[in-house]
Amino acid sequence: MLRSRRRVPHLHLIAKGLSCSCSSSLHHATHLWPNTPQQQQLLKHLVSLLQKHSSSRQATQQVHSHFITSGFLHSHQSTSHILLLVNTLLRCYSLGQFPLEALLLYKNLNCLSFDSFTYTFLLHTCANLHSIFSGLQLHALVVKVGFQSQVYVQTALVYVYAVCGSLHEAMHVFHEMPERNTVTWNVMISGLAKWGHLQLSRSLFDQMPTRTVVSWTAIIDGYTRMNQPVEALSLFRRMVIYEGIKPSEMSLLAIFPAISIMGALKICQSVHAYGEKRGFNTSNIRITNSLIDSYAKCGCIKSASTLFEDTSAQRKNLVSWTSIISSFAMHGMGKEAMESFERMEEVGMKPNRVTFLSLLNACSHGGLVEEGLKFLNKMLNSYQIVPDIKHYGCLIDMLGRAGRLEEAEKMALGIPVEILNVVIWRTLLGACSFHDNVEMGERVTGKILEMEREYGGDYVLMSNIFAGVGMFVDAERLRKLMDKRKIFKVPGHSLV
């Protein structure tokens, strides 16, 4: 899943910044500072500080304010030294949580003459913002200032376009490039794979001169995501056995879902062993979490829970807890899921919406209706989590399975219309069918027809209810209605 998009206000500021010569505050400078050795020292110090703490927002901001107050811009400091600091600042911002700061800094410093490093970092900012608009503006700027044939800049351009899903533009830049390196190829391949263009991605993968572990991981991840676990696993084997490339932690994370889809317990075990050998399992909690999930999905809840128990409390994060709860849920072990949840609360870990979804799912599958309702209450009141449509779907499924149809219907009717979907009514209709409640089945079918007139499956389900309780006349009438609307039953599939 893509990370949530952040909005970029005032993009015109960037373009504006180019046209005027200097930001107004600089005009107030009345004198130039002497080029003291202390200042030179300070510059170097700030750069190395940033390089050491490149992921710390606080450090970045402190260096930034030092930079502003130091008067470097009015000094006789060598501009290349200043630019190094500015570029490093831009890089830190672009990688951090507030990439917009990079664009603003750039805009405020338009009297500097920037280099290709600057534009590389700025483009990464756009990628992190998922802002195709600022990406396009920067592309234009890059052409204007003449850095359009620098490999790093072009690769960053391909990256921005690929991240934003503008694959035509990405391919265009890619094809125009006079020289490409491995990173360029990897960016293009993973961009295409990420957006589901597997064949194209694969053909580039096959074409590229040298494939690194990143290339392999990107294409494997593509196959996994596109639900082609066999190809994913066969590529993984080829990478390890024939190419002699060592899988990285990310390679393992990419292959786990494929293992899960296939339910390949043996492979899961050998990847587990490999991770153990490389020390991944103990250094990377994500690997452990994925392993727990995969073991459960391969049907081995024992291994999942053993692995969970063997992981120290220190290392367990929210995902670890959520994973074990969802593991128990998929094995119908409601009690165990509840116990895990309670233990989680005891150690002070705060559940999120996914945790509650897994927990409610466990209650639903384990037939723990009262408990499920209690947890819903807890979610609302103790944690102030607003249920989304999946929570509702789970709860209605839970009530419906238990035959508490009136409560289920009441809950369905209380779902905000903005999030209500037809899956909810289908879930309830399934319960009506199971419990032979014709009256409610009719009402619910009406709701479904309102929302989706073209889909035939529900007519059939409804007519099965009628037929099932001996109302052949009505069943006949419904089928005729279907014929009239030229509806035919399509093979069932879940939309959830």
Add this chain to the structure above:
DNA sequence: ATAGGGTTAG
């Protein structure tokens, strides 16, 4: 001094 792949979900 630069860039690429990442865990949980009815």
